[in-house]
Amino acid sequence: MLVLLLYASVLRPGGGTDRADTSGVAAERWLVASREAFDAARYEDALQPTIELTRAFPNQQVYAEWLASIYQHLSRPADEAAAWERVVAISPTPVDACPALPDAYVRAAGHSDKSLAAFERCSAFEPNNTDMLFYLGRARERAGRTDLAEAAYRQAIGIDRNHNDSRLGLARLDLRAGRVEEAGHSAAAVLELYPNHTDALLVAGISAQRLGRLDDARRHLERAVGLAERDVDIHIALGILDFSEAHVADARRHFERAVQLEPARRAEVAVWLERTRSGR
Structure with missing residues (x-):
C-alpha cells in the first residue's frame, strides 16, 4: 500500500512538481482530505480530492497509483484499470502497474481480452521477470491458450528452475490433459517445501478428488480456503x-x-x- 506521507515531498515548492495553476494550499487540502477519508475507510469521500490531485499533478505517478487503490476499494475495476493505464503512461518503470493493471481488467466485466493483452504488455516490460511470465502463463491458461501458457511457464522455469508458481502452472495443464497423477506429484513436491502454498493445495485437492481420494481432497481444499x-x-x-x-x-x-x-x-x-x- 502506498504511504501517503510521501506525498508531502511532491507538494513542496521546488520539489520538481508538475503542478498546473494550482496553489500548494489547495493541493495540501486535497491531500489531507484524501488521506483522512482513506484511513477511515470512507473511500467515496477520498475519491474526489484524489481525482483533483491527479488533475493538478498529471505526471505524478504516486497520485495515479493512489487513485487506482481507491477505485479498487470501491469495486470499480474499469476505473481502476484506467488509473493503472495512466501509471503505465507516465512511469519510467511501467512494470510498477503490474500485475494490478491486468488483474483489474480480469475483474471488469467484458474486458477479458484487455486483460490478456495487459499481461502480454507486463511481460514485455521485463522479459526475464519470472513472476510476470507466470502471470502471463496463467492468463493464457484461463483464455484456453494452453500451448502458449506452457511456453510461458517453461520460460520462467528456464530462468529459475525452482519457480514453484510456474511448476504448478504446468501441473494445472497436466490436470487439463488428464495427467492427474503427474499433477498430484508436482503439487506434493511443492507442499513438502511450502505446506501453506495455496496453489499447490488447490492442485493437490483437485488431483485427489479426480483420483477418488475425497478425504484427501477435502483436507487440501479446506486448508487452502482457510489460507486464501x-x-x-x-x-x-x-x-x-x-x-x-x-x-x-x-x-x-x-x-x-x-x-x-x-x-x-x-x-x-x-x-x-x-x-x-x-x-x-
Missing part, C-alpha cells in the same frame, strides 16, 4: 467437491462466493449454480 478465502478457484473446487458429495447447500454457497468475488467469471460458474438449484 478470496481465491475464486478454491471456492469453485470446493463447490464441485461438495456437490459431488451431495452437500448441495454448501456447494451453492461456494459458487455464489466465487461470483461475488469475481463477477466477470459468472458464466464459468453458471452451470454449477443451475445444478445446485435443480439438484442434478
Whole structure:
C-alpha cells in the first residue's frame, strides 16, 4: 500500500512538481482530505480530492497509483484499470502497474481480452521477470491458450528452475490433459517445501478428488480456503467437491462466493449454480 506521507515531498515548492495553476494550499487540502477519508475507510469521500490531485499533478505517478487503490476499494475495476493505464503512461518503470493493471481488467466485466493483452504488455516490460511470465502463463491458461501458457511457464522455469508458481502452472495443464497423477506429484513436491502454498493445495485437492481420494481432497481444499478465502478457484473446487458429495447447500454457497468475488467469471460458474438449484 502506498504511504501517503510521501506525498508531502511532491507538494513542496521546488520539489520538481508538475503542478498546473494550482496553489500548494489547495493541493495540501486535497491531500489531507484524501488521506483522512482513506484511513477511515470512507473511500467515496477520498475519491474526489484524489481525482483533483491527479488533475493538478498529471505526471505524478504516486497520485495515479493512489487513485487506482481507491477505485479498487470501491469495486470499480474499469476505473481502476484506467488509473493503472495512466501509471503505465507516465512511469519510467511501467512494470510498477503490474500485475494490478491486468488483474483489474480480469475483474471488469467484458474486458477479458484487455486483460490478456495487459499481461502480454507486463511481460514485455521485463522479459526475464519470472513472476510476470507466470502471470502471463496463467492468463493464457484461463483464455484456453494452453500451448502458449506452457511456453510461458517453461520460460520462467528456464530462468529459475525452482519457480514453484510456474511448476504448478504446468501441473494445472497436466490436470487439463488428464495427467492427474503427474499433477498430484508436482503439487506434493511443492507442499513438502511450502505446506501453506495455496496453489499447490488447490492442485493437490483437485488431483485427489479426480483420483477418488475425497478425504484427501477435502483436507487440501479446506486448508487452502482457510489460507486464501478470496481465491475464486478454491471456492469453485470446493463447490464441485461438495456437490459431488451431495452437500448441495454448501456447494451453492461456494459458487455464489466465487461470483461475488469475481463477477466477470459468472458464466464459468453458471452451470454449477443451475445444478445446485435443480439438484442434478
